[in-house]
Amino acid sequence: QVQLQESGPGLVKPSQTLSLTCTVSGGSISSGSYYWSWIRQPAGKGLEWIGRIYTSGSTNYNPSLKSRVTISVDTSKNQFSLKLSSVTAADTAVYYCATDSSGYRLRYWGQGTLVTVSS
Amino acid sequence: QSALTQPRSVSGSPGQSVTISCTGTSSDVGGYNYVSWYQQHPGKAPKLMIYDVSKRPSGVPDRFSGSKSGNTASLTISGLQAEDEADYYCCSYAGSYVVFGGGTKLTVL
Numbered sequence: 465q466v467q468l469q470e471s472g473p474g475l476v477k478p479s480q481t482l483s484l485t486c487t488v489s490g491g492s493i494s495s496g497s498y499y500w501s502w503i504r505q506p507a508g509k510g511l512e513w514i515g516r517i518y519t520s521g522s523t524n525y526n527p528s529l530k531s532r533v534t535i536s537v538d539t540s541k542n543q544f545s546l547k548l549s550s551v552t553a554a555d556t557a558v559y560y561c562a563t564d565s566s567g568y569r570l571r572y573w574g575q576g577t578l579v580t581v582s583s
Numbered sequence: 584q585s586a587l588t589q590p591r592s593v594s595g596s597p598g599q600s601v602t603i604s605c606t607g608t609s610s611d612v613g614g615y616n617y618v619s620w621y622q623q624h625p626g627k628a629p630k631l632m633i634y635d636v637s638k639r640p641s642g643v644p645d646r647f648s649g650s651k652s653g654n655t656a657s658l659t660i661s662g663l664q665a666e667d668e669a670d671y672y673c674c675s676y677a678g679s680y681v682v683f684g685g686g687t688k689l690t691v692l
Contacts, residue, residue, distance in 0.1 A: 510686040524679050568617035568676050569634035
């Protein structure tokens with residue numbers, strides 16, 4: 465069974481770039497056909513889909529975040545990553561990575577990591 | 584794009600049934616049979632409960648069921664149990680991206 469673990473800085477300064485990594489265990493990120501996704505959740509609020517990358521390398525992003533988001537895969541490390549540029553306090557949230565073989569559901573989730581944007 | 588519309592809260596007594604609605608548009612919920620539902624307990628990651636409108640992943644009790652009519656999807660939980668108290672989020676494919684609902688807090692009285 466696939467297991468996911470987010471990692472990265474817990475504190476990012478305004479205007480900087482937020483960078484997170486999701487390490488995949490229990491399977492190879494380059495085998496099979498999977499969608500590797502990022503979702504975030506501000507404290508006390510709902511889930512927001514950020515975007516995803518398919519095994520082939522194709523990406524889809526939330527239109528409201530598209531100009532600031534990049535999702536990529538590092539097959540040598542069995543990881544995929546999120547970069548969100550020009551962050552503000554509104555980007556403070558718990559960030560989750562998730563995956564599934566179908567692009568229409570999210571079966572496997574990481575535990576989430578809190579990122580705070582503050583000077 | 585806008586989040587799907589869910590009631591902020593619903594409640595029910597143990598053994599009863601509750602239904603949570605999720606309203607979108609013809610560009611998301613109404614346009615595809617790709618609605619999923621997630622259960623989230625405080626401090627935990629979401630858990631997939633329903634996918635493709637009405638399918639249950641293995642391990643999810645059959646007390647949980649999903650349906651869709653037009654632009655509105657619904658999650659019904661029958662035989663409510665104390666452990667069902669959680670936040671529930673609907674989610675829909677919207678063409679080239681995915682959109683979540685605002686979430687519904689289920690209270691088991």
